[in-house]
Amino acid sequence: MNSTEILNSLQVSLTLRRLCFQLIENHDDFTDTVIVGLQPNGIYLANRIKKELELITNQSVVTGALDITFFRDDFRRKEKPLIPSVTNIDFTIENKVVVLVDDVFFTGRTIRSGLDAIMTFGRPKSVEFLTLIERRFTQHLPIRADYIGQSIDTINEERVSVQWKEVHGKDQILLYSPNENE
Amino acid sequence: MNDLSVKHLISINDLETNDLNTIFKTAESFKEIINRPIKKVPTLRDITIANLFFENSTRTKLSFELAEKRLSADVINFSASSSSVKKGETLIDTTNNILSMKVDLVVMRHPHPGAANHIVNNTNTSVINAGDGTHEHPTQAILDCFSIREKFGELKGLKVAIIGDIKHSRVALSNIYALKKLGAEVMVCGPTTLIPKYIHHLGVKVEHNLTNALKWCDVANMLRIQLERQEIQYFPSIREYTRQYGLNMQIISELSKEITILHPGPINRGVEITSEVADSSRSLILDQVENGVAVRMAIIYLLAGRLNRA
Structure with missing residues (x-):
């Protein structure tokens, strides 16, 4: 696999900042908004967004983690049953605007499961x-x-790999492509 | 690593310690799910499960049925008292007939030890043993360990005493296997007649004095006297048994430490345990019932994930 850098550390932080300003435009002071990261990879992005939003707005932003394992559509189609990650939603979502957060949007099947899971x-x-x-x-x-x-x-x-400072030591997004003779 | 090493759950002895930890981890997620406003997940919507109960049950049957329904599986129930078993049908015939209706997984309780294994050897379905005579009751042991683990964090080094009718109890044998695999020390306590002669070969301590057992342990798992399985009289009277082995508040208050009480149910209040103890804050009895659903969801989920795979 060859890897190409899609975003470097500076670009990641600029992008996060832009996303936060877009959120602020639509959500005012975030009193009726909750941010929910999809396990396992979306939670790092959700935590970064929370941190950045709190820095900009000086308000606390409610954030949770949602596991979607039992809502997936590929049960028994995989080699091994998936072991779930932790769900941590200790707030009500009733009548709130929920922002689901995931690092990579590929087929859309994860977010479909996330929609079902959040409704529970x-x-x-x-x-x-x-x-x-x-x-x-x-x-x-x-x-x-x-x-x-x-x-x-x-x-x-091809495969997109999102790497975070807190996990991998450096913010970076890489695209892995198969070699021509692979 | 994440996959169970077995296709059936017949005996705790068949499991590896990793399997138990995988079940615990999965059960934690299911416990969180069954405390949500909507307690159901769609995972097993293409699976049909048959609950074959050849022996009476309240808790286990309801717990399995609830677990299956919360996983969105289709469920059919069978109880021996209202079936063709009374007309002379064999166990294999009954099971094969039910399997012909395209059932994916069987949960079975039977009065004969080894019945679940017999089904495994003679049919090609996945089987969960919900109690086979005096042999094993693996899901009960796993939920007992899950409840202890929830309270203490881990089982390694904990001292657990199993007290009562060890000889006729399938819960006792499954618990001994599970607790030992998880690193706990185990003691069995009861009248000499109700303790199997060679049980120390399983690596457990044997004690005949209730107070000594309670002084030793961190957790006491109280078992019911299984009068329905006793073909002869093993002790003079229930009253005498209660005087020697009944757990009451007075004995507990004389201990220098706080111990945790488990009971798999059904409780015979006033025989092996008084109401005061059973309903006290030391007792995990109702936690065990709640955890039972989560643990059974985890076991069914993990076994169903292996269906139709090599």
Whole structure:
């Protein structure tokens, strides 16, 4: 696999900042908004967004983590049963605007599961979707993101890897492509 | 690593410690789910499960049925008292007939030890043993350990005493296997007649004095006297049993430490345990019932994930 850098550390932080200002435009002081990161990878992005929003607005922003394992559509189609991650939603979503957050928007199946999973906590006023990287023309379902960090054109065999300072030591987004002779 | 090493759950002895930890981790997620406003997930919507109960049950049957329904599985129930078993049908025939209706997984309780294994050897379905005679009751042991783990964080090094009718209890054997695998120390306590002669070969301590057992342990798992399985009289009277092995507040208050009480149910109040103890804050009895649903959801989920795979 060859890797190409899509966003470097500075570009990641600029993109996060832009996404936050877009959120602020639509959500005022965030009293009726909750941010929910999709496990396992969306939670890092959700935490960054929370941090950045709190820095800009000086308000606390309610954030949670949602596991979607049991709502997936590929049970028994995978080699191994998936072991769930932790869900941490210790607030009500009733009549709130929920912003679901995931790092990469690929087929749309994860966010579809996320929509089903979040509804088990109540009836939100509306649900929005924020993603850092949208892979264009790869969606299997009629779902679109409301906030997009960067749209990229990829082929199915390629893989996007989002790396975070707190996990990998450096903010960076890489695109892995198969070698020509692979 | 994430996959269970077994296709059926017949005995705790078949499981590896990793399997138990995988079940615990999955059950934690299900416990969170069953405390949501909407307690159901769509995971097993293409699975049909048959609950075959050849012996009476309240808790286990309801718990399995609820677990299955919360996973969105289709459920059919069978109880021996209202079936063709009374007309002379064999166990294999009954099971194969039910499997012909395209059932994916069988949960079975049977009065004969080894019945669940018999089904595994003679049919090609996945089986969960919900209690086979005096042999094993694996899901009860897993939920007991899950409840202890929830309270203490881990089982390693904990001292657990299983007290009562060890000889006729399937809960006792499954608990011994599970607790030992998880690193707990185990003691069995009861009248000499109700403790199997060679049980120390399983690596457990044997004690006949209730107070000594309670002084030793961190957790006491109180078992019911299984009169329905006792073909002869093992002790002079219930009254005498209660005087020697009944757990009451007075004995507990004389201990220098606080111990945690478990009971798999059904409780015979005033025999092996008084109401005061059973309903006290030391008792995990109702937590066990709540955890039972989450643990059974986890077991069914993990076994169903293996269906139709090699």
